[in-house]
Amino acid sequence: MTEIDIPLLDIGAFRAGTAEERRAFARRMDAALQSSGFLLIAGHGMDAELMGRVRAGASRFFGLPVEQKAEIATRVAGRGWLPVGGEANSFYGEDSDPARADMKESLTQGRNFSTGDDEVDAEWFAENAWPAQVPELPALADELARQAREVYYDLLRASALALGLEEEWFVDRAQASPHTFNINRYPPLTEVGAALEGQYRVGPHTDWGTYTLLDRQPGYGGLQVQTLDGDWVDAPYEAGALTINVGDLLARWVGDRWRSTRHRVQAPQTDAPTEELISLIFFMEVDMDLEISPLVPGTDYPPVVCADYFRQRAAAATVS
Structure with missing residues (x-):
């Protein structure tokens, strides 16, 4: 099996470390992101x-009748419920057969924040659509998202150190940034049936933005990462650790020094027909009005405004 460099790093040690210890963390992170684009934290x-508690509340919601969940139905990149078959991550640049859409359902929310610009806020900080049947979930999810942003800011600090920038360089450009919090439910085989050829719980894709923070459950139908030579390998799992990966916008920003790596979530497996998994996923971004040009030589990407880039990606992933 092809090996892939996805190390387990202690970000608590980075937070408490000396200047040299923080730089050493950044160097190890830099090496892994060049190799695999993934870390365990x-x-x-x-x-x-x-x-x-967030998983338990989400499970109560996912267990509701479809007509009740549909009260907060949304589109890709919206806020609310996205049903099984409502998204196809492989659509971007690949075959767009709606029959092979992702075998998952999602409860998607975003950052509670206001820039003071009504037009910006309406698009990127819209009101969340929470299920009335699980009244405790909004406060729980908001607190978890707040904790995730603190981890994100430390990843940005380590990123800046790895590139020889002032430590707060990326953080300063993410103060008014949105994020998306997806609670993904991967139903069991007994519920959704066997996958079609080329169909997955989440199809092969790269993430769109800066960093993704994932708290996942291990299973037969779990996360796989594509190696440099094109093989697919199971992502390592460590109980209590977050899985972190680079998104396309960050890769573009650093001139492809770091990999935005294709990954997928396997279809339900016959070895575990009743396996049901729930992932907590934070897609972290920078300010939407930023114009992104490569910081590191090596590519000729033209400048792109973050907001324009995300509109394009959301449209490409929508099943219609």
Whole structure:
């Protein structure tokens, strides 16, 4: 099996470390992001009990009748419920057969924030659509998202150190940024049936933005990462650790020094026909009015405004 460099790093040690220890963390992170685009992060400080409570609330929502969930139905990149078959991550640049849409359902929310610009806020900080049947979920999810942003800011600080920038360089450009919090449910085989050829719980794709923070559950139908030579390997799992990966916009920003790596979530497996998994996923971004040009030589990407880029990607992933 092809090996892939996805190390387990302790971001708690980075937070408490000396200047040289922080630079050493950044160097190791830099090496992994060049090789695989993925990390495992321990010592992150996100509350495991809180994660469990969010999962429990989300499970109550996902267990509701379809007509009740549909009360907060949304589109890709919107806020609310996206049903099984409502999104196809492989659509971007690949075959767009709606029959092979992703075998998942999602409850999607965003950052509670206001820039003071009504037009910007309406698009990127719209009101969240929470299920009335699970009244405790908004406060739980908001607190978990707040904790995730603290981890994100430390990843940005380490990123800046790795590139020889002032430590707050990226953080300063993410103060008015949105984020998306997806709670993904991967239904069991007994519910959705066997996958079609080339169909997955989440199809092969790269993420769109800066960093993705993932708290996942291990399983037969879990996360796989594509290696440099094109093989697919199971992503390593460490209990309590977050899985981190680079998105396309960050890769573009650093001139492809770091990999935005294709990954997928396998279809339900016959070895575990009743397996049901729930992932907590934070897609972290920078300010939407930023114009992104490569910081590191090596590519000739033209400048792109973040907001324009995300509109294009959301349209491409929508099943219609």
